[in-house]
Amino acid sequence: MKLATWNVNSLAVRLPQLIDWLTAEQPDVIVLQETKLTDDKFPAAALAEAGWQAAWFGQKTYNGVAVLAREAPQAVVRNIPGFADEQARVITASVGGLRVIGAYFPNGQAPGSEKFAYKMAWLEALRGWVAQELSQHEHLVLMGDYNIAPEDSDVYDPVAWAGQIHCTDEERAHFKGLLGLPLHDAFRLFEQPPKSWSWWDYRNLAFRKNQGLRIDHILVSDALKASVSACRIDKAPRKNERPSDHAPVVVELAP
DNA sequence: ATGTCACCTGGTAGGTGA
Numbered sequence: 121m122k123l124a125t126w127n128v129n130s131l132a133v134r135l136p137q138l139i140d141w142l143t144a145e146q147p148d149v150i151v152l153q154e155t156k157l158t159d160d161k162f163p164a165a166a167l168a169e170a171g172w173q174a175a176w177f178g179q180k181t182y183n184g185v186a187v188l189a190r191e192a193p194q195a196v197v198r199n200i201p202g203f204a205d206e207q208a209r210v211i212t213a214s215v216g217g218l219r220v221i222g223a224y225f226p227n228g229q230a231p232g233s234e235k236f237a238y239k240m241a242w243l244e245a246l247r248g249w250v251a252q253e254l255s256q257h258e259h260l261v262l263m264g265d266y267n268i269a270p271e272d273s274d275v276y277d278p279v280a281w282a283g284q285i286h287c288t289d290e291e292r293a294h295f296k297g298l299l300g301l302p303l304h305d306a307f308r309l310f311e312q313p314p315k316s317w318s319w320w321d322y323r324n325l326a327f328r329k330n331q332g333l334r335i336d337h338i339l340v341s342d343a344l345k346a347s348v349s350a351c352r353i354d355k356a357p358r359k360n361e362r363p364s365d366h367a368p369v370v371v372e373l374a375p
Numbered sequence: 376a377t378g379t380c381a382c383c384t385g386g387t388a389g390g391t392g393a
Contacts, residue, residue: 129380129381129393130380130381130382132381133380133381154381154393156381156382180382180383181381181382181383181391181392182382182391182392182393227392227393229392229393235392267393321379321393322378322379322380322393323377323378323379323380324377324378324379325377325378326378326379362380365379365380365393
């Protein structure tokens with residue numbers, strides 16, 4: 121079974137690239153972030169035409185998440201129950217015997233900002249939600265754009281980024297809190313090429329210079345850990361003509 | 376040294392968020 125996560129930075133713009141990638145990669149499940157579409161604009165028909173059933177949760181201009189699979193996602197929950205939020209950031213669904221949580225974590229802007237405080241509150245609520253789901257569903261995957269680089273090895277210039285957004289101790293403590301549930305970072309279950317990133321700023325020729333961060337992650341539950349057979353970041357779509365700033369992350373689970 | 380993109384409003388640019 122192949123699962124993927126991809127921040128597409130506007131599904132309206134990236135739909136053709138998404139369908140191309142799905143056609144080439146044939147994942148069983150993919151979660152999307154930053155669809156930036158209200159629910160009435162979600163391209164369900166075009167995706168169904170390409171063979172993908174979906175559940176989605178969006179808003180105007182910002183955020184927006186979705187889960188796509190060959191069979192219709194079941195038992196869908198939108199956002200975090202009990203956590204009042206104007207922003208569409210989380211979608212949870214059952215598919216192929218797995219509980220899948222797709223999430224677009226808040227950016228946080230800068231330490232000390234209001235948006236950072238929101239990020240901290242959101243992270244706290246998310247951990248509670250994941251713990252609750254984990255208690256009901258042994259086979260669980262939490263994947264998406266975390267907007268957290270968990271370790272210095274996930275940062276192209278850890279000195280320059282020390283204490284900056286995505287790299288603060290507070291954000292990293294929350295990431296470790298998720299690992300404590302426990303969950304496992306699928307990417308780090310394997311030896312990986314050094315300087316593996318999942319996001320490169322559009323500015324500063326960052327992709328050409330491979331100046332990026334690994335902020336998109338796939339965390340798997342204890343019960344799934346042993347079945348994870350591979351995990352990789354697919355840089356290819358970042359080389360497209362009009363790319364998202366993020367690359368997809370893919371995990372494979374043995375049957 | 377610098378270098379963007381997507382979306383909105385309100386308009387043929389400027390602001391916001393990332």
